[in-house]
Amino acid sequence: QVQLVESGGGLVQPGGSLRLSCTASEPFSDVYGATWYRQPPGKERELVATISYADITHYAESVKGRFAISRDKAKNSVYLQMNSLKPEDTAVYLCTTVKRGVRYWGQGTQVTVSS
Numbered sequence: 001q002v003q004l005v006e007s008g009g010g011l012v013q014p015g016g017s018l019r020l021s022c023t024a025s026e027p028f029s030d031v032y033g034a035t036w037y038r039q040p041p042g043k044e045r046e047l048v049a050t051i052s053y054a055d056i057t058h059y060a061e062s063v064k065g066r067f068a069i070s071r072d073k074a075k076n077s078v079y080l081q082m083n084s085l086k087p088e089d090t091a092v093y094l095c096t097t098v099k100r101g102v103r104y105w106g107q108g109t110q111v112t113v114s115s
Helices: none
Strands: 003-009 009-014 018-024 035-041 046-051 057-059 068-073 077-082 091-099 102-107 109-113
Touching: 003 091, 018 035, 018 091, 018 109, 035 077, 046 068, 046 077, 057 068
Parallel strands: 009 109
Antiparallel strands: 003 018, 018 077, 035 046, 035 091, 046 057, 068 077, 091 102, 091 109
16 A cells, blocks of 8 residues: 655745645655646646656646656655646645556645635
8 A cells, every 4th residue: 555645735826836745655666656636626637747767757738837846766755846826726736656556646735826
């Protein structure tokens, strides 16, 4: 069983920044890495960013140039740096990974972008 815990969410004004953290109970796979999803209120869950083999990253078009995913292997942690936040970024942000063929999810952290 792998436990994932997200933190760093909160209320921020448009144009502001937040850094989310996802800490796992064991190391992330170098092959599968980790992914951040988000679920806006009343909408379906969507992929935000992925980090995988050799720290290769991919981003949703809506966040390219504003968000950055990274990881610290020594701390079993993955981060999502979010800059130039917009009201449409408001969502519950969730961390997920695959270990030994099983998908694991954190419980999520709320990000609210509002003036």
